[in-house]
Amino acid sequence: MVISDGGIVATSQTLASQAGAQVLARGGSAMDAAIAANATLGVVEPESCGIGGDLFAIYWDAKTGKLTAINASGWAPKALTIDVLKSLGNTTMPQEGIQAVTVPGCVDGWAKLHKRFGKLPWKDLFQPAIYYADHGYPVTEMIREAWKEEEAKLAKDQNGQKVFLIHGAAPAMGQMFRNPQMAAALRLISTEGEAAFYRGAIAKAILKTSDRLGGKMNLADLSEFESEWVEPLATEYRGWKVYELPPNGQGIAAIEMLNILSVLPLAAYQPRGLLELHTQIEAQKLAYQDLQRYVADMRFSKVPVEGMISMDYARERAKLIDPNQARCDVTPGDPLKVHGDTIYLSAVDREGNIVSLIQSLYQHFGSKVVTDDYGFALQNRGGLFEMDPAHPNALAPRKRPFHTIIPAFMEQGSVHMGFGIMGGLNQAQAHAQFVSNVVDHGMSIQSALEAPRFSKTTFGGCDVSIENRVPPEIRDALTAKGHQLKVLGDFSSVMGGGQVVVHDSAKGVNYGASDPRKDGAAVPEPPAYFTAPKR
Secondary structure, three states: OOEEEEEEEOOEHHHHHHHHHHHHHHHHHHHHHHHHHHHHHHHOOOOOOOOOEEEEEEEEEEOOEEEEEEOOOOOOOOOOOOHHHHOOOOOOOOOOOOHOOOOHHHHHHHHHHHHHOOOOOHHHHHHHHHHHHHHEEEEEEHHHHHHHOOOHHHOOHHHHHHHHOOOOOOOOOOOEEOHHHHHHHHHHHHOOOHHHHOOOOHHHHHHHHHHHOOOOOHHHHHHHHOOOOOEEEEEEEEEEEEOOOOOEEEEEHHHHHHHHOHEEEHHHHHOHHHHHHHHHHHHHHHHHHHHHHHHHOOOOOOOOOOHHHHHHHHHHOOOOOOOOOOOOOOOOOOHOOOOOOEEEEEOOOOOOOOOEEEEEEEOOOOOOOOOOOOEEEOHHHHHEEEOOOOOOOOHHHHHOOOOOOOOOEEOOOOEEEEEEEOOOOOOOHHHHHHHHHHHOOOOOOOOHHOOOOOEOOOOOEEEEEOOOOOOOHHHHHHHOOEEEEEEEHHHHHHHHEEEEOOOOOOOOOEEEEEEOOOOEEEEEEOOOOOOOOOO
């Protein structure tokens, strides 16, 4: 762990962590540092995030203990409907191209968060990102591998080829990469605020790109968009309070999974052993069936939130776990009967305020559509809608799709923790595994991130991916129970990458951790070594 009496910023790329730490050293708040780090990540990890994507965040105020959360996920264009897509020859939701693009919510989210929790001038927060976009940076290992996977698809987009490929190829590890077009966009945002993105020059460039490709977005779709302040959902897990955001995100599945696990004696099981892994995999299947069946934009659909997170429902679902056999035929429950590619970053300042923030394009380079003139990729979040008009998550004008990205927060006594683990449908199950590692087995935040994980990103069946650090005898025993294992590398990117910060209000000390599955680090705020008075 990184341990400091100053602030800490943990991200998936060290240059972005450093940028956030420098903002803290200039007197910035945790929110200032998070925005600066996020903007920098959009430059140095462009396949995962950026101003063309969405954002969710949780902020913990150290003085009041109050949590504030924002949903900055964008909606579908008003003119995009299921019938329109069918008329264009689509029988399923497009996963790439202009029809997969929804309004990017990130910049509006930044603006609202800064207005409420920022200290430094807005313009200052974008200087690190502008610097790297202008001057360039050496591309890091894992980011380069993800970038290389998308060469063929980027080459199909005229801007993708021009901006993100060098002589038709992804930059090599250690090769300097510049994006002066993105620098221009960031300069506009830094001087004109969110208006530049939703009503000004950048909005016009987005619409020009959309029109050229036959998209349905118009200026009102952008200019009328507003992020939404939301109330986090919470559960108690063996004395710890765990918080996730409400739908349209998948955080509710993490809570349902933890509730199911809380009924069972996980602390008595061997950490990452047979009984624990089997139980967690089976709990994931139960929670994710409900996730797929019920979660949608609550402005359009009635999501049975209270039922899904109630302990009565968790006890009912837990009864379906057979300790001896994997179930391949799990179905959604009926919570109505019960009443009652992404980046994640976290930041803590020296006062103990915590930001838990996640921001994403969805898949690598999102829709693979790169905006005319400004060199950033547009998200493909529309691909997560359903084409079935009867489904709660059916595509509709101005509706937000089901979302995979989720920030989280947990606390017990004087210990307050902002955490998250990115990676599509991996996230809710990774959150539950992390929480169990900390709570059931007393792992440090770094050990809890590094522990081997499983991930199941399909709905139904007994297939599950698992890291090869789980011993062969345990993998063989899981197979004997009926699990169909896909064994991955020791620190597989399929398991996502996490970041964590902790403030211990009793000690006045902060802790940070960064997942080895990503290129990042937890970086502490540098003290004023050269100007500090002698004691």
